[in-house]
Amino acid sequence: MATTKVMERKPLTMAEKTFIPQIASGLKTTFGNMLKKPVTLEYPDERPVIPNNYRGVPTLVKDPNGREKCVSCQLCEFVCPPKAIRITPGSIDADAEPDRAHVEKAPQEFDINMLRCIYCGYCQEVCPEEAIFLQDIFSVSGYSRDEMVNNKEKLYALGGTLPDAHLKWDKKKAAEERGNEAH
Amino acid sequence: MATTTQEISIGDLPARAAAASSEGELKGDNMAINVGPSHPTTHGVLRLLMELDGDTITKCRPVIGYLHRGDEKIAENMTYNQFVPYTDRLDYLAPLANNVAYAMTVEKVAGLQVPERCEAIRVLCCELARISSHLLGVGVYGMDAGAWTVFMYTFTEREKLYTLFEELTGARFTTSYTRIGGVARDIPEGWLGRVNDFCNGVLPVLDQVEKLLTRNRIFLDRTEGIGVISRETALAYGLTGPNLRASGVDFDLRKDRPYLGYDRYDFDVPVGTTGDCYDRYLVRGEEIRQSVRIVRQIIETFPDGPVCAEEAKQIVAPQKSKVLSSMEELIQNFMITTEGPRIPAGEVYFEAENPKGALGFFLVSKGGGVPYRLKIRGPSFCSLSLLEELVPGHHMTDITCILGSLDFVMGECDR
Ligand code: SF4
Ligand code: SF4
Numbered sequence: 001m002a003t004t005k006v007m008e009r010k011p012l013t014m015a016e017k018t019f020i021p022q023i024a025s026g027l028k029t030t031f032g033n034m035l036k037k038p039v040t041l042e043y044p045d046e047r048p049v050i051p052n053n054y055r056g057v058p059t060l061v062k063d064p065n066g067r068e069k070c071v072s073c074q075l076c077e078f079v080c081p082p083k084a085i086r087i088t089p090g091s092i093d094a095d096a097e098p099d100r101a102h103v104e105k106a107p108q109e110f111d112i113n114m115l116r117c118i119y120c121g122y123c124q125e126v127c128p129e130e131a132i133f134l135q136d137i138f139s140v141s142g143y144s145r146d147e148m149v150n151n152k153e154k155l156y157a158l159g160g161t162l163p164d165a166h167l168k169w170d171k172k173k174a175a176e177e178r179g180n181e182a183h
Numbered sequence: 184m185a186t187t188t189q190e191i192s193i194g195d196l197p198a199r200a201a202a203a204s205s206e207g208e209l210k211g212d213n214m215a216i217n218v219g220p221s222h223p224t225t226h227g228v229l230r231l232l233m234e235l236d237g238d239t240i241t242k243c244r245p246v247i248g249y250l251h252r253g254d255e256k257i258a259e260n261m262t263y264n265q266f267v268p269y270t271d272r273l274d275y276l277a278p279l280a281n282n283v284a285y286a287m288t289v290e291k292v293a294g295l296q297v298p299e300r301c302e303a304i305r306v307l308c309c310e311l312a313r314i315s316s317h318l319l320g321v322g323v324y325g326m327d328a329g330a331w332t333v334f335m336y337t338f339t340e341r342e343k344l345y346t347l348f349e350e351l352t353g354a355r356f357t358t359s360y361t362r363i364g365g366v367a368r369d370i371p372e373g374w375l376g377r378v379n380d381f382c383n384g385v386l387p388v389l390d391q392v393e394k395l396l397t398r399n400r401i402f403l404d405r406t407e408g409i410g411v412i413s414r415e416t417a418l419a420y421g422l423t424g425p426n427l428r429a430s431g432v433d434f435d436l437r438k439d440r441p442y443l444g445y446d447r448y449d450f451d452v453p454v455g456t457t458g459d460c461y462d463r464y465l466v467r468g469e470e471i472r473q474s475v476r477i478v479r480q481i482i483e484t485f486p487d488g489p490v491c492a493e494e495a496k497q498i499v500a501p502q503k504s505k506v507l508s509s510m511e512e513l514i515q516n517f518m519i520t521t522e523g524p525r526i527p528a529g530e531v532y533f534e535a536e537n538p539k540g541a542l543g544f545f546l547v548s549k550g551g552g553v554p555y556r557l558k559i560r561g562p563s564f565c566s567l568s569l570l571e572e573l574v575p576g577h578h579m580t581d582i583t584c585i586l587g588s589l590d591f592v593m594g595e596c597d598r
Contacts, residue, residue, distance in 0.1 A: 002438035005451035007465040055353035081265045120268040126520045166507045
């Protein structure tokens, strides 16, 4: 239940009108704070602690076997509110990577324009392959516009490998093989 | 639909231009002063054209629109969820509260009820956003009136709050936390305890700030009787939030039109007696205390359960683990992302009590995943429209106090 509270005010006393008690208590506060531990951080020598699930620079990750996870479904490209992502879909070369051929698709090019990205995390949220993650890099800089566009190579270099509990494509392959045996 | 054409008469353009340019012309020996659009006391890109007679302001014309981004039109071109990051950038001092107000508007059209835990998280978000916004409001106001250290103390507390937001949402400033039908993620382990610690820490700092300002004669001389907004004026100009309550109008949407289960919590709504700059300061200070009270009550009764209305399969995206393992959910994920949450046709106007006042969304849906029209009502716009009437008669130095006490934010005024 909410109630109303009227903010009454009392006139200043004679003593308060002379400024003296205010100055005294003000200085007490100031000196008290001077003796406290500083709250600021000597950035960039000291780095802030980045919590889990922080939304930093979006990156592409590989699965624990070092394989590309993105299947270039382009869902992240679609959802990205400022249209920062550009993907050119490509196919997987079955001869070069026979154990991954059944995945069929992979991005040929994958660019994220960091001048457009607003770090909203929607790409990570919608990705059906857990291939794109916003990790803990929070400051980016570059000398030109081109430098601020992260291409596929750079995205994988930034992303590295993250643990994968699902290994969806391995399971699919195993199921396929089992299926073949049954026939 | 049949289209109709209409002749638009533009009239005598040169004459109109001449009339417009002579509007601001000075008469007599008054002086014109231009403040802004980039000036420390305007807290954003606000421009004030003023006419001074000696040190007394005789005319003041606020010029707004420097931060206009066309958010309302942008909304028509994206799905409901995609617009959430844009609401961060309305009142960018309380993005969480904007996220909640927007999501609730869309849910009202859809007739969707969110689970209890989601409601509790949302109230918590709104109140923490209020504390953060008022901490800045009070601190910056002190700074505007010449008490610089106050700002340092309140800013330190706000920083702690931002660390909590960062843990909850993944970002300090642009939180983008709500989704239609729920929130983006559940609260992290031990987070409520840290919120409680923050509450325990913020009250002593508030005491300290009030000790520095409330009975300080310098501060009183600068704010008492300055920028008095009468009850009638406040209502006539559509002021809301702390600015309205400082003028003695007892109106708070949380109390008078409770949403999100606000009627379950005990809190006081502070109202002022005269409507001057000092009252607006008093009301904000007290509102921080009351928000802390609400936050404590939520922590005590924090419900369990899901954070999204998962049964609404047309609106809420499925859980990630299911998307990864089941075909049906995978397709659902694709549908909701590409087509947007399916909202039935209808229209709704909803206002929420934001830190700066009533933030309203008027949403027209023709069905489907994209709004047909979204109108945003920003409380700061109303506060600023009052300047033309409020400022004349004051001294030039009072401008900082009046602007600071109105606690507006241009992101929301210009949209
Ligand atoms: S990163 Fe994910 S969402 Fe984006 S194209 Fe690749 S698989 Fe699809
Ligand atoms: S974080 Fe948001 S803005 Fe950035 S690439 Fe992902 S979806 Fe786009």
